[in-house]
Amino acid sequence: MEENKxxxxxxxxxxxFFTPAGEVKAVDGISYTLGYNEVMGIVGESGSGKSVEAYxxxxxxxxxxxxxxxxxEFEGEDLLAFTPEQMRLFRGNKVSMIFQNPMTCLNxxxxxGNQLTEVLNCHDNNISKKEAYDRAVEMLKLVGxxxxxxxxxxxxxxxxxxxxxxxxxxxxxxxxxxxxxADEPTTALDVTIQAQILELMxxxxxxxxxxxxxxxxxxxxxxxxxxxxxxxxxxRIVEQGTVNEIFYNPQHPYTKKLLASIPRxxxxxxxxxxxxxxxxxxxxxxxxxxxxxxxxxxxxxICLRKKPPFAEVGEGxxxxxxxxxxxxxxxxxxxxx
Amino acid sequence: xxxxxxxxxxxxxxxxxxxVKGNLFEKKYVQAVESVSxxxxxxxxxxxxxxxxxxxxxxxxxxIRLYEPTDGRIVYDGTPIYDKKEKISVRMLxxxxxxxxxxxxxxxxxxxxxxxxxxxxxxxxxxxxxxxxAERTDRIRQLLExxxxxxxxxxxxxxxxxxxxQQRVGIxxxxxxxxxxxxCDEPISALDVSIQSQVVNMLEDLQASxxxxxxxxxxxxxxxxxxxxxxxxxxLGCLVELAESYELCSHPIHPYTQTLLSAVPLPDPEKNKTxxxxxxxxxxxxxxxxxxxxxxxxxxxxxxxxCKEEMPELKEYAPGHFGACHLLEQNGSHNTSTSxxxxxxxE
Numbered sequence: 001m002e003e004n005k006x007x008x009x010x011x012x013x014x015x016x017f018f019t020p021a022g023e024v025k026a027v028d029g030i031s032y033t034l035g036y037n038e039v040m041g042i043v044g045e046s047g048s049g050k051s052v053e054a055y056x057x058x059x060x061x062x063x064x065x066x067x068x069x070x071x072x073e074f075e076g077e078d079l080l081a082f083t084p085e086q087m088r089l090f091r092g093n094k095v096s097m098i099f100q101n102p103m104t105c106l107n108x109x110x111x112x113g114n115q116l117t118e119v120l121n122c123h124d125n126n127i128s129k130k131e132a133y134d135r136a137v138e139m140l141k142l143v144g145x146x147x148x149x150x151x152x153x154x155x156x157x158x159x160x161x162x163x164x165x166x167x168x169x170x171x172x173x174x175x176x177x178x179x180x181x182a183d184e185p186t187t188a189l190d191v192t193i194q195a196q197i198l199e200l201m202x203x204x205x206x207x208x209x210x211x212x213x214x215x216x217x218x219x220x221x222x223x224x225x226x227x228x229x230x231x232x233x234x235x236r237i238v239e240q241g242t243v244n245e246i247f248y249n250p251q252h253p254y255t256k257k258l259l260a261s262i263p264r265x266x267x268x269x270x271x272x273x274x275x276x277x278x279x280x281x282x283x284x285x286x287x288x289x290x291x292x293x294x295x296x297x298x299x300x301x302i303c304l305r306k307k308p309p310f311a312e313v314g315e316g317x318x319x320x321x322x323x324x325x326x327x328x329x330x331x332x333x334x335x336x337x
Numbered sequence: 338x339x340x341x342x343x344x345x346x347x348x349x350x351x352x353x354x355x356x357v358k359g360n361l362f363e364k365k366y367v368q369a370v371e372s373v374s375x376x377x378x379x380x381x382x383x384x385x386x387x388x389x390x391x392x393x394x395x396x397x398x399x400x401i402r403l404y405e406p407t408d409g410r411i412v413y414d415g416t417p418i419y420d421k422k423e424k425i426s427v428r429m430l431x432x433x434x435x436x437x438x439x440x441x442x443x444x445x446x447x448x449x450x451x452x453x454x455x456x457x458x459x460x461x462x463x464x465x466x467x468x469x470x471a472e473r474t475d476r477i478r479q480l481l482e483x484x485x486x487x488x489x490x491x492x493x494x495x496x497x498x499x500x501x502x503q504q505r506v507g508i509x510x511x512x513x514x515x516x517x518x519x520x521c522d523e524p525i526s527a528l529d530v531s532i533q534s535q536v537v538n539m540l541e542d543l544q545a546s547x548x549x550x551x552x553x554x555x556x557x558x559x560x561x562x563x564x565x566x567x568x569x570x571x572x573l574g575c576l577v578e579l580a581e582s583y584e585l586c587s588h589p590i591h592p593y594t595q596t597l598l599s600a601v602p603l604p605d606p607e608k609n610k611t612x613x614x615x616x617x618x619x620x621x622x623x624x625x626x627x628x629x630x631x632x633x634x635x636x637x638x639x640x641x642x643x644c645k646e647e648m649p650e651l652k653e654y655a656p657g658h659f660g661a662c663h664l665l666e667q668n669g670s671h672n673t674s675t676s677x678x679x680x681x682x683x684e
Contacts, residue, residue: 045529160620190388190556192617195600199616217530220559220602224609243606259604261534263563265586266603270563272541275534279499 007178007211008034008057013070015049015056024283026052026065028235034179039205039212041226041243043219043258047280049235050215054181057213058095059087074179092123096172100184102164106156112167113152116140119174139170142207144200162193169200173208181213186221198224219262223247228316231255234281234291236307241317251319254292290322302329344412345518345550346377346400351409353392353399357625367624369395371574371632372409374651377518382544382551384565384582386558386597390621392574393554394441397520400552401436402429414517434464437511441523443503447495453506454491457481460513480509485539501532505539512543518550526555537564558601562586567657570594573632574624576651580658590660593633631663639664 015027027049034040044050055061057072057079072079074094082090099105107115116136120127127135133152140148143166156164165185172180182201186194202225205212214226222229222243229246231239231254239252250256260274278295287293293303303322311324322329351373359365369392377383385393398404400411402419411419413435418427440446447456457477460466467473478488484505495503504524511519521540525533541564543549555561561568562582569579570593578591589595596615603609617636622628628635634644643663651661 045531162620190621191558191600192388192596193620194602195614196616198602199614218602219530219604223604223606224602247604247606258530261531262604263534263537263559264604265559265562265598265601266605266608270583273534273538273563275538276531277535279501279532280529 005035006033007036007038007075008213009071009073010053010057011071011073013053013056013072014068015052015061016066016068018064018066019284022284025235025286026283027056028286029070030230030232030235030237031070032230032237032240034211034213036178037205037209037211038228039214039226041222041229042213042215042232043217043222043229044232045217045280047234047283048232050232051183053232054097054183054213054215058091058097058181060097089123092119092175092177094177095179095181096175096177097181097183098165098168098172098185101188102161102168103156105168106164108156111153111155112140112159116152116167116171116174119171123175135174136170139174140167142173142204143167143170144196145170161189162196165189165193165197166200169197169204173204173210176208177210179211179213181215183215184217185214187216187218194221201225219247219259231258234283234286236291236320238292238321239317239319241314241319245314245317249314249317251313251317251324252292252321253296253298253323255319290320298323300326300329342381343379344376345379345414346552347412348376348400349374349410349412351396351399351411352407353395353404354407365625368574368627369624370399371627373571373574373576375569375576375579377550377552379517379550380544380548381566382553382564384561384568385552385554385571386556386561386568387571388556388597388621390573390624391571392624393556393571394522396571397438397522397552397554401438401518401520402432403438430464434514435516436518436520437514437516438520438522439504439507439511439524442527443500443507444495446507447503449495452492452494453481453486453498453509456495456506457491457510457513460510464514466514476513480513483512483543484509485535499532500528501535504528504536508536508539508543512547515547516549518552520552520554522554523556524553525560526557533560540564558586558598570597573621573627575632575648575661576659577633577662578658578660579651580655584655584658588658590654590658590665591662592637592639592664631661 011031012029013027014029017024017026030053042050056067067080113136117132120132120135137148137152140151145151145163145166186197189197216222226243229243230237233254239255246255250259257276261276263273276295281287281291289304289306290308293299300322308320308322310318310320313319313324351370353370354366354368357365357367373396387393399406406419408421410417413432417425418432419425454477457480458473461473461476467476477491481488481490486502486505525536528536544551553561553564565582568582568585570577572593578594586598589598596617599615619636622635630646631644631649634640641663649661649663651659653659654665
């Protein structure tokens with residue numbers, strides 16, 4: 001990827017939570033770049049560090065979480081060096097976020113209109129009341145809320161779940177950010193509403209040219225909306241590639257198994273699911289070797305001793321697994337003998 | 338569906354209303370389940386899908402009478418256990434041995450102050466299934482092994498387990514009384530993707546080895562299709578379509594089922610791009626004030642004047658394929674429904 005096309009560059013980011021029980025390496029050295037106008041999907045199970053990673057971009061990491069290494073660059077600026085005041089201006093103007101549960105993110109005692117215009121007032125001191133109101137109404141229209149003037153006066157509890165999520169999206173996009181981080185935005189919604197919201201996000205992404213980091217555990221949603229996908233397991237990216245590469249040509253055992261373990265609506269015959277045996281690792285005591293090693297059916301000796309490096313397995317498609325280095329390992333083993 | 342198969346549970350005209358705050362002159366009800374009739378055959382898995390608030394959980398709980406029905410009739414294995422008209426309402430304790438339930442939230446449904454052994458043993462004590470202490474311990478161990486847990490787990494408390502393991506404890510508790518019929522109320526929705534398939538496989542294995550009958554309730558159509566022999570689709574308290582699972586997913590006849598199926602995102606990027614999506618306008622209406630006539634008419638793309646006035650009945654349009662829609666009644670046969678499917682594709 002050319003340098004001038006890069007919007008966000010994350011390198012070797014490490015985030016740890018310092019709990020009384022010990023250090024939890026929630027994000028353990030992840031790197032990726034995000035281009036302008038690109039939708040990057042981050043998939044993983046709960047506890048894989050996908051949300052923590054996003055929170056550290058937008059500077060919302062809470063105690064006892066701390067970024068302990070790596071860098072996050074946004075249009076060439078180092079986000080980790082920002083002062084809180086700089087961060088405050090950066091949030092909303094350049095990056096904003098949609099959360100999983102819209103009810104807990106909207107303030108129950110303010111009207112939707114109040115909350116929307118507040119965003120504008122915070123980021124632009126010169127904006128008049130009238131302008132802010134008009135912009136908010138326009139934004140509600142854009143996200144497909146009918147009768148926006150009426151909705152402006154309503155409180156969050158008066159709206160349905162899908163409507164609230166639309167209002168959240170309107171709030172996130174009102175300052176035209178360059179990057180939108182969507183943290184499981186459809187998980188709390190029903191499938192028919194989820195379909196509506198996904199269509200809306202695809203639409204808006206084209207219209208507003210926003211880059212999106214889309215965090216989810218639902219592989220179907222990823223296939224629907226993303227250009228590129230990073231698969232995370234226990235704080236590390238295990239595989240990254242274009243959406244077609246990940247779904248049609250998965251290389252990492254975890255991705256392969258994850259795809260095999262979900263029931264599919266589109267297959268002709270119903271076959272027995274192939275589950276991933278075992279349980280996710282305890283991040284307080286991570287294994288010395290590959291994090292997926294203990295659950296992997298192709299686990300080799302080296303997998304338990306050393307973390308695997310990335311191998312380029314296709315164009316823009318990387319996978320972190322020792323299996324890609326099998327030949328090399330065998331040769332070395334021969335040498336040792 | 339063959340006639341010789343034995344009906345284990347038969348529900349006719351089942352209603353469940355919950356009272357909500359009205360005013361002095363007018364009582365208001367949430368009409369959670371509205372005149373549902375269905376049969377569950379011995380040894381099969383009947384799946385129930387629908388969006389949140391459609392009454393699928395209430396239906397499941399009302400069938401095993403965790404909720405007292407408002408109206409209707411429930412027959413279990415040939416014996417009526419509830420009938421509003423004939424005023425039958427049997428004592429449920431003996432039936433609790435036959436019908437059990439697995440709940441959605443594994444941690445919420447286990448008492449945090451009881452050890453796993455006590456949780457599983459409680460039902461053994463209530464139904465007096467073991468005669469000695471040693472037998473009781475053996476039985477608990479055996480149950481834990483059946484659901485893939487270690488026998489020493491009996492002395493631990495629920496919080497020491499992961500979500501998947503807690504759900505296994507919930508399943509062991511349901512199995513303790515050797516039931517014939519289990520209501521699985523969203524048993525896997527709270528679990529991680531990689532754990533879901535483990536639990537689904539286990540439920541399938543248990544069904545095969547013990548000849549269990551399941552009522553499997555979930556909002557995830559792909560999972561329901563995977564595990565069920567037949568699927569019922571619910572919308573706002575009503576059963577709108579019922580058919581064998583492959584038939585239902587390949588030839589849905591009710592407009593709601595069609596949109597529901599097309600809304601499910603497929604883990605296949607190319608297929609997602611090529612297929613046409615039916616999008617519904619608006620949200621589910623409130624069950625306190627449901628629309629008159631067909632409850633789906635406010636969002637249905639094919640709504641006719643008649644749909645506003647009359648509630649359609651569930652009728653058989655192809656062998657074993659039931660649907661409740663005036664459109665089908667008008668067109669009469671299954672073929673027409675596929676033709677209006679094609680029409681949508683062109684659009």
